[in-house]
Amino acid sequence: MKSVLRIAAVLWCFLLCSVVRSGSSDGIGKMRDTDEEISLLESQLMVTSSPQLLMVPLTLIQEAGPKGAVCLDGTLPGYHLHRGSGSGANRWLIQLEGGGWCNTRRNCIFRKTTRRGSSNYMEKVLAFTGILSNKANENPDFYNWNRVKLRYCDGASFTGDSQDESSKLYYRGHRIWKEAMKELLSIGMQQAEQALLSGCSAGGLASILHCDQFKELFPATTKVKCLSDAGMFMDAVDVSGGHSLRNMFQGVVTIHNLKTELSSACTNHLDPTSCFFPQNLVSGIKTPMFLLNAAYDAWQVQESLAPPSADLTGSWKACKLDHSHCNSSQIQFFQNFRTQMVDAVKSFSASTHNGVFINSCFAHCQSERQDTWHAPDSPTLYGKTVAESVGDWYFDRTTVKAIDCPYPCDKTCHDLVFK
Ligand SMILES: *[C@@H]1O[C@H](CO)[C@@H](O)[C@H](O)[C@H]1NC(C)=O
Helix, strand or coil: CCCHHHHHHHHHHCCCCCEEECCCCCCCCCCCCCHHHHHHHHHHHHHHCCCCCEEEEEEECHHHCCCCCCCCCCCCCEEEEECCCHHHCCEEEEEECCCCCCCCHHHHHHHCCCCCCCHHHCCCEEEECHHHCCCCCCCCCCCCCEEEEECCCCCCCCCCCEEECCCCEEECHHHHHHHHHHHHHHCCHHHCCEEEEEEECHHHHHHHHHHHHHHCCCCCCCEEEEEEECCCCCCCCCCCCCCHHHHHHHHHHHHCCCCCCCCHHHHCCCCCCHHHCHHHCHHHCCCCEEEEEECCCHHHHHHHHCCHHHCCCCCCHHHHHCHHHCCHHHHHHHHHHHHHHHHHCHHHHHCCCCEEEEECCCCCCCCCCHHHHCCCCCCEECCEEHHHHHHHHHCCCCCCEEECCCCCCCCCCCCEEEC
């Protein structure tokens, strides 16, 4: 799997280095190839970005060590917490960080030397934006909640409970989940009147995988819901007729030994790899859940539909990096993908307590970034921003079943374009 480092780099890079918004000229630069460069770039971004950004320090979970709830390299996991106030003092938002997966021993070993596998390499402070912002005009419904970003360092969406002695690899995602929740409960989350589990990308998948477990942490009187942003990873056929993402997920499930970790309601009738795919899980989730996803999810376009291994001649390269370079048959391929995603949420969406926001954009992770979450020109569906839609659903102000018409009908997209 020689594309693995690239996959990792693309993922980590996604929101930080190579992304240029369609039609804007503030390109940050070329795709970086190493995590080190990415971190460097990220810290530069932080220093130079607007001074009113809320910077929140990393807390390591000391109790996790003795429980073996550790990152891939054996270091302590951690989180960033900004305390709520006023009406938000007893409300808790947990955001599970994303960042791909490791699916071979080799790339798990590589991951140990990055912030996605070791707290030694994690940023010591992070900017809280979008759904984590503390400003009412940026984050109208959750700005004064207790807001937590749980760092991702296990490589399997906070699942897994095994280890590889010979390579000194700890696959302890599930233990990290449990110990992190225990610590948060002990420092105030126990008193939560309202709670929301969220996450983007691999963290959006984690939110799906853990939603019902999250609900069980609280008394029945607590209002608990879950949000998955860009977590609808489809078991799709790629441009060469293969199953690139299924192959990758199969590696994740095998190397992290997830067989017994995944929902038994699913593994009773499907193979474990299928039970890592949201399309086979979401309609079985009992807790109210909101699925937020771009119909042409930029990560899935690049890494599931047209990865280099499925596009040997490179004929998809220009198109997958910038949709304005796609021809009509390539757009048609994406339309089929959109149809699969829309079909996959149908029965989920029929449940009154669930919410859906699938906009016809080439985007990925729209809740973390301020420009896509809630801003004067941010994406909308039926006239509402992502933040307003999620808020309306969470607080039961209206039902939200927002599915966009197919490309190119949406003029509010913040499409990602890669150089
Ligand atoms: C679109 O591009 C692909 C890949 O280069 C090519 O195989 C296909 O024939 C093109 N289709 C049209 C309608 O031009």
